[in-house]
Amino acid sequence: MKENLLIKGKTTDLKEYKIADRFKDLEKSKKIEILKKMYQIRYFENEVEHFILKGEIYGTCHLYIGEEANAVGAISAIKHNDWIVSHHRGHGHCIAKDSDLNFMMSELIGKGNGYCKGKGGSMHIADMDKYNLGANGIVGGGMGIAVGAALTNKLKKNDGVVICFIGDASTNNGIFHESVNIASIWNLPLIYFCENNQYGMSTPIISSTNIEKISDRKASYGIVGLTIDGNNVVEVYNVVSHFAELCRKGKGPILIESLTYRWKGHSKHDSQIYRTKDEVERWKEYDPILRYKNHLIEENTVTAGEVLEIEKKVIEEIKNAADFAEKSAYPELKELETDVYAD
Amino acid sequence: MKENLLIKGKTTDLKEYKIADRFKDLEKSKKIEILKKMYQIRYFENEVEHFILKGEIYGTCHLYIGEEANAVGAISAIKHNDWIVSHHRGHGHCIAKDSDLNFMMSELIGKGNGYCKGKGGSMHIADMDKYNLGANGIVGGGMGIAVGAALTNKLKKNDGVVICFIGDASTNNGIFHESVNIASIWNLPLIYFCENNQYGMSTPIISSTNIEKISDRKASYGIVGLTIDGNNVVEVYNVVSHFAELCRKGKGPILIESLTYRWKGHSKHDSQIYRTKDEVERWKEYDPILRYKNHLIEENTVTAGEVLEIEKKVIEEIKNAADFAEKSAYPELKELETDVYAD
Amino acid sequence: MSNLTYLEAIREAIQEVMQKDENIFLIGEDIGLYGGSFGLTSGLFAEFGAERVRDTPISESVIIGTAVGSAITGMRPILEIMFSDFTGCGMDQIMNQAAKIRYMFGGKAKVPMVLRTATGGGAGFGPHHSQSLEAIFAHIPGLKVVMPSCPYDAKGLFISAVYDNNPVIFLEHKVLYKSKKYAQEVPKGIYTIPLGKGEIKRPGKDISIVATSYMVQKSLEAAEILQKDKQIDCEIIDLRTIKPLDIDIVLESVKKTGKLICVEEACSFGGFMGEVVAQVMEKGFDYLDAPAIRIASSNNPVPYSHILEEEMIPSVDKIKDRILSVLSKN
């Protein structure tokens, strides 16, 4: 088997596009907000893992630990009313898009006050009020929806941009091809943000494609595409800021391949037979939270003490969300057949 | 609207691949056979057009006139027992793969002795004995089948190669992406022969894609791809010979974009509102049959008189096929429910 | 009021709703300048322009998804899939996305879209262009499924479909499209026919015939012949929408006639009329003085040769004969 693509030396694409360091001009509060969101995701997912172990998460569920910089970096770079489309590994996107942690947790354990009233579960959390068009249980299922949302922006002549989060392996599905092609011919304000965490379930992306970079698929559509360091939230932020602006000017779509890694198994059940502990450890050295925290401390945005405060607060929040969810009631049986049709 | 891609200056890709002129070493009989087949297609399709006008072709039907060099050039370059997969515009592929003109014509007018016993019609003619896996009424529908046939070759460890004929517009369908990707990771002996006749129904390929050459899509799969002059049967023959050999050595798949043009409307009913007479005339200057005929005369393979003889014979054959079909009986009603299941 | 074919009636509906509501747009293959494979959208590109009449690549999956995505973000897309057979290429987007989004999101989104598509055989298009797939759509919770049988209904149902806040599969029979025989007086302007209400197209007392789409027309013809030749008085019920299903109109009729024949063009095995028969069994068993029967196509792909195609699809004669045989048994 070929060597996994590692982060090192993969971010050279950036230079080509003269991407400014907008991050450095961000307000302190925003920089801290980014850190906080990354912690929220990390601790939220840890808590979810507890629920899995306790048997309170049915079916399956996909954790985002290790990939936090992607959701948070990308979503911090767009506006509150820009749509996002997520996928099966969607908790991070929800949190980054300001979803309520309590209602998320409730949904995950099938409670009636969850985001989907318990009807969707982990793979279907959506939040229209937060401009989040939802996770999806079908790999690639959201890539048409994202085109539709971007088309709405275009037809309504607003300057909204859409981020469509996709997995590396999903780019082998036909809908990826159809989606990017149509977005390209229509010049839609749409960023395909491909979280290349190296695997689709057990299958290394390097064995399900024959190319080095997924972003090279830009050639099929005549669009801009590049590969970035997805464990560096500053880089993600800068890149998405840059291209979101171009999209708003009618220069979309864009294909961003963001190199990252999932620390946990693919889903609830995963023996991880397909990778070595060593590989996982090597990637953990690029812990996106640690890197960002150190960056903020180095540039004197925060002190180590302040970080600890933030972390503590987040832990508290997550604990509360778990309590909230556990105390919440299961849906009423009469809810079973509601919400099938709109009036 | 952008200018249509024209033939001129588009065949430069060839140089890159050091493609030898195998055509010149062909036996005279084979060279003449190629001419004959091109005539067969041309006159067959003319006859089909008569049947359309007489109302004997139901539903729809797609003519191949103007594109003869593609089917004939490509299929002449492979062996009798190499599989081909065709598409909705498939008559030319059948003829090039030695199908019986009588049974083809019978099928087209729904007769019981037609290739599919009248059950398939124009869009479904297949001939397993001639290693033709059939036309398809679904655009892109054959691209998985071609992978399967190539996989059979690989699993059976024979040195067969498969040609999958596809239209330009079909390359925007998701199955194209899935198909080429999987063929690539499995190194299948499969040639995607894309007949870029500039349109998918009424839609110019230059408005349904955002790239100059369809063959540039090779970048998504890490395979060889190139653009050739599809109205030059010698070039088609040489290119396919070259790559078929590579495929047999485990170096497939290959994506060939063959620039060509359909002279007639898309299907039975077509006002051709989407293109100018002038454009059609410009392409007719590249008549593949005329070019090849002149080539053969110039290189002294045949005389103009011999060509006329061939043409006359073909006209006769086609007339016979039409008579045969017209005189043949419609299927018996008891055939309606047979052939649904194999024993 | 003008005499319109089925196709013209649908076109007029599209035109009128688009004039009224900026959020409505068309999307599909070759629907622009070319006017669609059957010419149904012809003229709309000229009137509404390329932004609102959007030609697409051959990408069924993503164009259905595009309709879904634009619908949930505030538009009202009307999508054309050239032949209903091609929905196979985008079935996930229909059954897993369009149909389920509202439910999966706990009722927090709506998906107001119409997927128009040409259905049925009888036009010699062969196995990949002639299927009747309504049973498949009808089985999927979240969809509505409409099958108009005549121009007047087509327009009224279409307008209802466009204003419905759910994904509607609108099945247009390709034999009816341009038929002058079935042309009708159709009022100008907006009018609606509710989704979920059948209609008695011909009242009668001897036997109830339930049908959909083109089969309604054939049943009506059979009924006229039987009236004239045998003084048999058939009641013909046009379901118009099969989901929601107006079972009450069927039960009422069976209560009166005691006999039921269900006519559909789809392959009989697993066809939609099984649902109708089963519901009548459950809710109207006591009304029946004879077993309800189904007339449908044989269980094979639709063959190309017109000889075989005619044999496959229920004809006026076959409908007439089955009616006679049901009545003669009593």
Next chain:
Amino acid sequence: MSNLTYLEAIREAIQEVMQKDENIFLIGEDIGLYGGSFGLTSGLFAEFGAERVRDTPISESVIIGTAVGSAITGMRPILEIMFSDFTGCGMDQIMNQAAKIRYMFGGKAKVPMVLRTATGGGAGFGPHHSQSLEAIFAHIPGLKVVMPSCPYDAKGLFISAVYDNNPVIFLEHKVLYKSKKYAQEVPKGIYTIPLGKGEIKRPGKDISIVATSYMVQKSLEAAEILQKDKQIDCEIIDLRTIKPLDIDIVLESVKKTGKLICVEEACSFGGFMGEVVAQVMEKGFDYLDAPAIRIASSNNPVPYSHILEEEMIPSVDKIKDRILSVLSKN
């Protein structure tokens, strides 16, 4: 003979046919080293290697097409689609290619392939991983559709499916997969159960219950309770394959009992049991002393929360109660 779960029985079937026939190979997502999402193919990669146990990209459409193409050129592919819900992504290849090729080609090709896939709810997988789509497949001429209810049948039916010369949709219930409760003695070695023959899993004289897949097990449980508590003697018929359908076994039973309940897990509206009821109506009307009824899931996507999911899918209690209510009416 060993005590195997449903999953183990299918695995053993695959292993044994692959040992015997070089032309059989497996294809699907994560079926190799990983052993498949449910672990069903675990060990087969080690035994047969990467050529014959082929991991694929996430490309449902083309992997189904690959199975078709290899089948018509001489192989016998066994394809795994992880969850039956994902067939939406490759429906064209199933319904327009696999199912129709033989007919379209005038009988000149055969398509011996098995598409295995996990069906059904009850495992908390939510709307995109829990559907029961058999009615959709059963409606498509050219396919066969198999729904085993227990390990012994699963193995025998699977082997028949592999040796059948047609495309077979093999629906494996995910709740049964690893259930020890339903584990059974299963003979080693090749044996077959014919496609198209139902089986009486429990003879009885008071009422006929027709069921498929997991619902057979639930019906059996309900029958035991009713026998014990009320001395009601139910006959339980397992259709085993719904296409071809063994209607005769149903008719025979109804002739004896006069009463019929059809139990299926799919959404009731447009579900497969409509076909069974309609055929019984047509062919066995006179045998019925009460209307045949259906027990099925409610008409909504399968919800995630187990509270709702349990409410949706027919339970032993619900089956029992409906049996009682049918019997009490007489």
